[in-house]
Amino acid sequence: MDLTPPRSQPKKLITLTPLIDVVFILLLFFMLSSSFVTWRSLEFATASPGGQVTSETKSVLLRAIGTDEFALAGSRYSRAELPDALQTVKAKGVDNVLVEVSEDLELQVLVDVLDLLADSEIPNFGLSTQ
Numbered sequence: 318m319d320l321t322p323p324r325s326q327p328k329k330l331i332t333l334t335p336l337i338d339v340v341f342i343l344l345l346f347f348m349l350s351s352s353f354v355t356w357r358s359l360e361f362a363t364a365s366p367g368g369q370v371t372s373e374t375k376s377v378l379l380r381a382i383g384t385d386e387f388a389l390a391g392s393r394y395s396r397a398e399l400p401d402a403l404q405t406v407k408a409k410g411v412d413n414v415l416v417e418v419s420e421d422l423e424l425q426v427l428v429d430v431l432d433l434l435a436d437s438e439i440p441n442f443g444l445s446t447q
Contacts, residue, residue: 389403411439
């Protein structure tokens with residue numbers, strides 16, 4: 318019979334590093350696969366070939382002069398003045414607004430203008446290049 322006390326085995330430590338790694342990988346996955354932006358769409362009809370314009374249709378040209386200045390129906394407006402100008406044009410019975418797009422026009426400015434046109438409830442608007 319052996320009377321010597323049994324040797325105690327060293328305790329194995331459980332590390333949390335693998336668990337933390339998995340949690341960070343899952344967090345990264347869900348952050349990258351989630352969308353935090355609410356996407357909206359604009360109704361935008363394309364012109365059909367052979368479309369006819371009647372003499373009763375009133376149209377105006379909206380041209381971006383810079384990022385903050387626009388020409389609408391021969392008058393210049395700042396970006397802040399443009400919503401009121403569009404309401405004035407609509408009150409005059411304008412049915413169509415043609416937005417002239419240049420190569421140096423930023424896309425966000427164009428989207429802002431199209432949003433303003435949609436908000437002003439002008440029935441038809443389209444794009445034109447220089």
